Amino acid sequence: MSSKGIVKRSEDFSKWYNELVLKAELAEHSDVRGCMIIKPYGYAIWEKIKDQLDVMFKKTGHQNAYFPLLIPKSYLSKEAAHVEGFAKECAVVTHYRLKNSEDGSGVVVDPEAKLEEELIIRPTSETIIWNTYKKWIQSYRDLPILVNQWANVVRWEMRTRLFLRTSEFLWQEGHTAHATKLEAIEETEQMLDVYAKFVEDFMAVPVIKGVKSENERFAGAEETYCIEALMQDGKALQAGTSHFLGQNFAKAFDVTFADKEGKKNHVWATSWGVSTRLMGALIMTHSDDKGLVLPPKLSPIQIVIVPIYKNQDQLNIISDYAFKLKKELSELNISVKFDNDDNKKPGWKFAEYEMKGIPLRVTVGPRDMENKTVELARRDDLTKFSVPQEGLPKLLLETLDKIQEELFSKASSFLNEHTNQVDSIDQMNQILNTKGGFVEAFWNGDSKSEQKIKDLTKATIRCIPLENSEKGNCVLTGESSSKKVIFARAY
RNA sequence: CGGGGUGUAGCGUAGCCCGGUUAUCGCGCCUCGUUUGGGACGAGGAGGUCGCAAGUUCGAAUCUUGCCACCCCGACCA
Numbered sequence: 066m067s068s069k070g071i072v073k074r075s076e077d078f079s080k081w082y083n084e085l086v087l088k089a090e091l092a093e094h095s096d097v098r099g100c101m102i103i104k105p106y107g108y109a110i111w112e113k114i115k116d117q118l119d120v121m122f123k124k125t126g127h128q129n130a131y132f133p134l135l136i137p138k139s140y141l142s143k144e145a146a147h148v149e150g151f152a153k154e155c156a157v158v159t160h161y162r163l164k165n166s167e168d169g170s171g172v173v174v175d176p177e178a179k180l181e182e183e184l185i186i187r188p189t190s191e192t193i194i195w196n197t198y199k200k201w202i203q204s205y206r207d208l209p210i211l212v213n214q215w216a217n218v219v220r221w222e223m224r225t226r227l228f229l230r231t232s233e234f235l236w237q238e239g240h241t242a243h244a245t246k247l248e249a250i251e252e253t254e255q256m257l258d259v260y261a262k263f264v265e266d267f268m269a270v271p272v273i274k275g276v277k278s279e280n281e282r283f284a285g286a287e288e289t290y291c292i293e294a295l296m297q298d299g300k301a302l303q304a305g306t307s308h309f310l311g312q313n314f315a316k317a318f319d320v321t322f323a324d325k326e327g328k329k330n331h332v333w334a335t336s337w338g339v340s341t342r343l344m345g346a347l348i349m350t351h352s353d354d355k356g357l358v359l360p361p362k363l364s365p366i367q368i369v370i371v372p373i374y375k376n377q378d379q380l381n382i383i384s385d386y387a388f389k390l391k392k393e394l395s396e397l398n399i400s401v402k403f404d405n406d407d408n409k410k411p412g413w414k415f416a417e418y419e420m421k422g423i424p425l426r427v428t429v430g431p432r433d434m435e436n437k438t439v440e441l442a443r444r445d446d447l448t449k450f451s452v453p454q455e456g457l458p459k460l461l462l463e464t465l466d467k468i469q470e471e472l473f474s475k476a477s478s479f480l481n482e483h484t485n486q487v488d489s490i491d492q493m494n495q496i497l498n499t500k501g502g503f504v505e506a507f508w509n510g511d512s513k514s515e516q517k518i519k520d521l522t523k524a525t526i527r528c529i530p531l532e533n534s535e536k537g538n539c540v541l542t543g544e545s546s547s548k549k550v551i552f553a554r555a556y
Numbered sequence: 557c558g559g560g561g562u563g564u565a566g567c568g569u570a571g572c573c574c575g576g577u578u579a580u581c582g583c584g585c586c587u588c589g590u591u592u593g594g595g596a597c598g599a600g601g602a603g604g605u606c607g608c609a610a611g612u613u614c615g616a617a618u619c620u621u622g623c624c625a626c627c628c629c630g631a632c633c634a
Contacts, residue, residue, distance in 0.1 A: 070595090079628080098626070154633075189634070223557085223632050230633075283634055291634095306634065338634080373593050412594035430593055440593080 071420075073354045078298040082349060086227045089357040089420050091344065099225035099232030106421065107344065109365035111235065114343055115215065117267055117362075118237065121259050127211045127239060132193050134217070135184040140192035144317040150284020151188045154221040158184040186219045191285065191310075191336055194240045195318040202242060202332060205324050209252070210242040228345040229302070229556050236340035242332045244322065246311075249333035250288075253309040256337040257290040260305035268343065269360040269473040270294050270350045271480050272304055273503070273551060275528025280512050283336075287311035293527045293551065295480050296349040299501015301527045301553035304346050307337035345556070350476050351445070357422030358445055360472050361465040368394060368461060369423045370403045371414050373430030380405065383429050386454070390427070393458045399465065419444060424468050425461060445472055484551075488540060493522050493552065503527070503553050507537035507546040514541045524552040 071084040086092055091107030094100075103111065119129070135158060141148050162178035165171075187193065194212075201207060219233045239256060243249040257274060264270050272292035282289045286308035294304045315321070315331040324330055351358040361367050370387045374380040384405060391401045402423075404414055411428070418426055428440040439457065442449045445468050452460060483502025487493045493504050504524065508514065518541055519525055529550045539546045 083627090094626075096625080150634075220633080224628095224630085277634095281634090286634095289634080303634080308634090340634090371593095375592065407592085410592050410594090410596055412592085412596080414595085416595045428593070432593075 101231050113363045122213050127213045130212045136193045138183045144285050147285035156186040156219045188220045195314040199320045202322050205244050208244045213239040234341045236338050238338040241335045253307045253335045257307040261292050267362045271477040275530040278526045283308045294346050301555040302346050305339040310334035356420030359422035361424045361469045366402045368401045368425045369418050370427045379431050503551050506540035508548050508550045509539035509544045509546050527551045527553045
């Protein structure tokens with residue numbers, strides 16, 4: 066199906082990433098520019114991500130709902146900053162019918178079927194949701210509204226990359242409405258914590274929590290909280306955002322509620338989202354030159370059993386054992402594949418499951434059956450060792466946990482080693498041009514300085530970390546500043 | 557939108573500069589047999605609007621013009 070191997074990370078990281086996505090059968094390009102087909106294996110990983118996040122959202126009191134894909138154009142113009150941020154990348158529906166072309170060569174848009182008001186394919190759902198919340202909210206008793214939706218959105222990006230930035234992508238967007246500012250801010254922070262916890266505990270990707278500078282803030286938000294991850298090539302990737310929207314959308318859509326005293330107030334809002342971009346973060350954090358490396362908690366298949374045999378009798382004996390092991394592991398909630406496909410040789414299977422990132426491989430051959438052992442191979446560090454069949458399920462369970470932990474600690478070490486403090490632009494450039502990574506520096510808080518630094522270094526402020534008490538001098542102007550921020554070149 | 561590149565079988569490609577009979581090779585696919593502890597081997601077989609359109613020519617995958625699509629780098633980007 067696919068030829069051997071992929072280009073090395075050290076040769077061409079970008080190419081490595083693309084080849085990996087294709088060869089691990091996560092996704093492929095569609096015939097529409099910037100759109101991707103998520104293949105079953107890639108989608109299985111996304112489903113794991115989705116299912117776990119969904120549990121976490123529900124535990125924090127949220128419910129799922131679904132709002133329409135198409136939004137009246139007029140909605141988008143109601144919040145000024147919001148339209149400014151999204152207008153340039155909206156796909157627009159102008160007609161509702163096709164007809165056969167006169168020359169019979171295909172179909173054409175029927176000019177008679179022009180829509181009175183054009184429809185926008187949602188780039189995000191704030192506008193349609195706040196238009197709806199207006200109808201749902203009259204009293205403080207109607208609050209809070211804690212709703213999430215799993216959906217697809219379309220943003221007509223100039224340049225796209227599989228999972229990292231596609232014209233259409235899958236995501237969840239939470240949209241909540243609150244009676245007080247404090248409650249909305251608490252919600253925003255809570256969801257940021259949910260994201261950070263998920264990304265660290267399940268994806269094994271360490272993140273830095275912070276808020277965005279004004280320049281990088283979500284269009285229409287008063288404050289954008291984010292988690293930032295660091296990829297193996299030293300570039301940053303925004304992994305999730307949680308926005309405190311203040312009363313901007315409530316005012317734009319005239320959403321008010323009567324408080325206990327009967328006084329009318331505008332509602333306070335939040336929105337928060339993560340997307341299939343998380344797949345990109347997952348891939349670029351752990352994978353290596355042999356292919357994908359998946360953390361056990363998100364791997365659709367956690368253990369693969371590969372039999373080695375010379376004849377049907379041997380296969381029968383091994384199969385009996387493999388099915389028994391598979392059953393025992395299933396009882397421990399471990400997902401197992403026994404690959405007894407006779408058309409592929411073991412070596413082919415080894416390489417294939419390495420490409421797919423299966424965390425653990427159990428190899429069983431006649432020799433093993435005789436010695437009552439199996440061979441265990443870890444995907445993350447590529448070690449192999451022989452272990453007794455006695456007590457194997459428990460050992461496998463422990464090893465999966467260990468892999469999960471070690472992936473996280475390895476990624477954390479990488480992040481720490483690639484976080485450097487600087488106090489001059491020269492130093493910043495020097496770091497960014499060599500090892501890359503996060504650069505901590507003080508900043509005077511001015512958007513113009515931020516832009517200037519970007520022009521000089523191609524680095525943007527990824528975030529202003531939440532815990533932050535030191536003082537220093539602005540890396541650009543030398544002014545005294547209490548804002549220690551994280552710069553990086555980013556995806 | 558600027559710069560670069562690509563388009564030939566399911567996938568990856570040679571051929572193109574310098575036009576010439578039946579379009580190259582590898583992987584994959586089908587059949588049979590032998591194999592199976594790190595991407596097996598042999599024999600046989602199937603599979604092609606050479607991105608699209610027009611032009612030049614006795615003759616076009618190859619030359620000319622136009623168009624389309626995608627990829628990469630940049631600008632842009634929650």
